[in-house]
Amino acid sequence: MKIGLLTSGGDCPGLNAVIRGSVLHGIKTYDNEFVGFRDGWRGVIEGDVMDLPRTKVRGLAKQGGTILGTSRTNPFDGPNGGPENIAVMMERHSVDALIAIGGEGTLAGAKRLADAGIPVVGVPKTIDNDLQATDYTFGFDTAVQIATDAMDRLRTTGESHHRVMVAEVMGRNVGWIALHSGMAAGAHAVLIPEQKVPMTQVAEWVSEVHQRGRSPLVVVAEGFIPEGMDEVLSQGTEVSGRPLLGGVGDYVTAELEKLTGIETRNTTLGHIQRGGAPTGFDRVLATRFGQYAVDMVNGKQWGNMVALRGTEMQTVAFEEALDGLKTVPQDRWDQAKIFFGR
Numbered sequence: 001m002k003i004g005l006l007t008s009g010g011d012c013p014g015l016n017a018v019i020r021g022s023v024l025h026g027i028k029t030y031d032n033e034f035v036g037f038r039d040g041w042r043g044v045i046e047g048d049v050m051d052l053p054r055t056k057v058r059g060l061a062k063q064g065g066t067i068l069g070t071s072r073t074n075p076f077d078g079p080n081g082g083p084e085n086i087a088v089m090m091e092r093h094s095v096d097a098l099i100a101i102g103g104e105g106t107l108a109g110a111k112r113l114a115d116a117g118i119p120v121v122g123v124p125k126t127i128d129n130d131l132q133a134t135d136y137t138f139g140f141d142t143a144v145q146i147a148t149d150a151m152d153r154l155r156t157t158g159e160s161h162h163r164v165m166v167a168e169v170m171g172r173n174v175g176w177i178a179l180h181s182g183m184a185a186g187a188h189a190v191l192i193p194e195q196k197v198p199m200t201q202v203a204e205w206v207s208e209v210h211q212r213g214r215s216p217l218v219v220v221a222e223g224f225i226p227e228g229m230d231e232v233l234s235q236g237t238e239v240s241g242r243p244l245l246g247g248v249g250d251y252v253t254a255e256l257e258k259l260t261g262i263e264t265r266n267t268t269l270g271h272i273q274r275g276g277a278p279t280g281f282d283r284v285l286a287t288r289f290g291q292y293a294v295d296m297v298n299g300k301q302w303g304n305m306v307a308l309r310g311t312e313m314q315t316v317a318f319e320e321a322l323d324g325l326k327t328v329p330q331d332r333w334d335q336a337k338i339f340f341g342r
């Protein structure tokens with residue numbers, strides 16, 4: 001069997017480890033052959049393929065990014081899009097099945113293709129950890145580690161200047177990265193999309209911390225919606241049509257300085273959170289996802305995605321993974337809140 005791999009949506013540390021896990025397991029266990037499609041669904045609809053022999057995946061588990069490239073191309077768009085054209089392309093390249101590695105958008109496309117008869121399985125990826133049906137996605141642990149390291153550094157410069165330090169992290173419309181990195185770094189306030197917190201309350205926490213001689217650290221998720229605003233702050237719209245998030249850290253910084261009178265600085269961590277080598281945890285998770293996806297392909301379990309449940313790999317239907325966002329539950333927020341303020 002010849003299997004085609006593609007990585008789609010935003011890149012994420014661990015994508016290369018999935019590719020390596022799939023290729024090595026498929027070759028050694030099932031005698032599969034592999035090709036990669038360049039730049040996500042763009043490579044699929046344009047038939048832009050590269051061979052993926054064993055030598056191509058050497059040493060790949062630790063490498064950030066994706067050797068296949070990625071894009072936000074919609075597999076149904078353009079003259080070559082849609083299931084009929086994709087079936088013809090697969091036939092032309094003797095590709096028997098697809099493994100789509102991506103977030104909710106990529107998997108939504110994969111589901112529609114599977115419904116139309118294309119043999120495809122999915123691997124969940126996102127640093128945001130917002131996919132239902134899997135306890136964790138790879139890339140999240142790495143993003144949290146990078147953000148935590150950055151916040152540890154912000155705290156030493158903050159303490160020296162007796163300043164309030166604000167760190168804006170990614171996560172889109174959920175607060176997982178903010179919650180975990182904030183908790184790890186000992187933040188004095190964590191602002192997430194799931195919780196409406198007035199700036200006066202944040203200012204109170206910050207002032208209390210400052211009064212007891214500490215430099216307050218405030219972590220804000222890019223999707224946090226300040227009280228009085230209807231929607232997230234964005235820097236316009238991406239080519240794919242979704243809002244380009246970012247900017248709320250500057251807003252929070254200005255408001256806190258105004259309300260507390262304490263000098264305040266913002267740092268927006270941005271794409272640094274997605275760059276570089278994956279953590280050991282993400283390398284292992286991504287490798288296992290890749291191996292299990294190959295098992296699913298050889299078992300012809302089309303229309304499904306691999307998921308982590310507890311410590312086990314499981315098969316879940318695409319629709320289960322796409323059933324709304326996995327948000328931060330109230331009890332996790334309540335645990336974090338114990339450390340805010342006094």
Ligand SMILES: Nc1ncnc2c1ncn2[C@@H]1O[C@H](COP(=O)(O)OP(=O)(O)OP(=O)(O)O)[C@@H](O)[C@H]1O
Nearest residue numbers: 009010072073074102103104105106108109126240
């Ligand atoms: N319902 C859908 N049917 C077909 N294609 C879709 C659908 N939803 C999204 N897509 C396509 O999939 C692409 C990738 O989705 P998106 O940009 O949300 O990234 P993702 O895979 O969710 O990863 P992430 O959001 O973590 O970067 C979108 O840009 C869009 O072209």
Ligand SMILES: O=P(O)(O)OC[C@H]1O[C@](O)(CO)[C@@H](O)[C@@H]1O
Nearest residue numbers: 010126127128170171172245274
């Ligand atoms: O790389 P782009 O297209 O700017 O996308 C940024 C977005 O992608 C993510 O990094 C992953 O979904 C989000 O946290 C962030 O909002």
Ligand SMILES: [Mg+2]
Nearest residue numbers: 009103104105
């Ligand atoms: Mg998405």
